[in-house]
Amino acid sequence: GAVVSQHPSRVICKSGTSVKIECRSLDFQATTMFWYRQFPKQSLMLMATSNEGSKATYEQGVEKDKFLINHASLTLSTLTVTSAHPEDSSFYICSARVRGGLSEQYFGPGTRLTVT
Amino acid sequence: LAKTTQPISMDSYEGQEVNITCSHNNIATNDYITWYQQFPSQGPRFIIQGYKTKVTNEVASLFIPADRKSSTLSLPRVSLSDTAVYYCLRTGANNLFFGTGTRLTVIP
Numbered sequence: 001g002a003v004v005s006q007h008p009s010r011v012i013c014k015s016g017t018s019v020k021i022e023c024r025s026l027d028f029q030a031t032t033m034f035w036y037r038q039f040p041k042q043s044l045m046l047m048a049t050s051n052e053g054s055k056a057t058y059e060q061g062v063e064k065d066k067f068l069i070n071h072a073s074l075t076l077s078t079l080t081v082t083s084a085h086p087e088d089s090s091f092y093i094c095s096a097r098v099r100g101g102l103s104e105q106y107f108g109p110g111t112r113l114t115v116t
Numbered sequence: 117l118a119k120t121t122q123p124i125s126m127d128s129y130e131g132q133e134v135n136i137t138c139s140h141n142n143i144a145t146n147d148y149i150t151w152y153q154q155f156p157s158q159g160p161r162f163i164i165q166g167y168k169t170k171v172t173n174e175v176a177s178l179f180i181p182a183d184r185k186s187s188t189l190s191l192p193r194v195s196l197s198d199t200a201v202y203y204c205l206r207t208g209a210n211n212l213f214f215g216t217g218t219r220l221t222v223i224p
Contacts, residue, residue, distance in 0.1 A: 004130070004159075008157075034212070042217075043203060043214045043215065043216050043217045044160070044212075044214045046212055046214070083217075091157065093159050093160070095159075095160075104148075104150060104165055105150070105162075105205075105207070106154070106162065106163065107159035107160045107161070107162075108159050109157045109158055109159045110157065110158060112157065
């Protein structure tokens with residue numbers, strides 16, 4: 001149980017275009033989902049916390065107009081990277097906290113974004 | 117800025133016990149400690165979670181002293197497939213801090 005999927009697993013896009021990444025909790029309801037970014041050989045950096053039905057809370061330094069997060073249901077959150085640039089190339093990972101659970105998070109497999 | 121630090125890397129021979137420590141001096145009363153394993157280009161995988169004292173499951177043990185300013189992940193007998201990066205995560209109701217990560221290399 002507690003499986004989180006992400007789609008796509010990897011995407012290549014041109015500079016200036018937008019890319020949408022989906023995060024789904026497959027067998028549980030997640031009131032809270034998290035989005036992370038990870039650069040090579042670095043730790044995960046929390047970008048934003050997304051609660052179902054409300055606006056996402058962004059970490060300091062993360063542009064909310066560039067990284068649009070939507071959490072429309074208890075099993076789906078999306079991250080849209082708008083007007084992507086090469087410096088946005090990274091590994092994006094989502095996680096979901098089980099509804100009513102303590103603090104354990106289940107992570108998706110990640111999405112590798114390359115902006116050319 | 118709250119820091120959650122770990123040794124950058126560790127090497128171990130197959131079959132040995134490995135202990136990885138995470139320092140979290142600013143841990144809050146309601147924070148839990150969770151450890152994850154990550155292979156290249158994959159999402160982190162849950163290993164173990166605890167609040168204080170000792171927790172053990174089928175793959176690892178977690179030791180958290182009384183002051184909770186550190187935690188130690190213990191892998192009893194590592195194999196080559198345990199080569200990965202290990203992260204501690206300090207998380208509470210309103211905060212979330214990943215450790216810097218420890219790259220464990222298991223040597224035959």
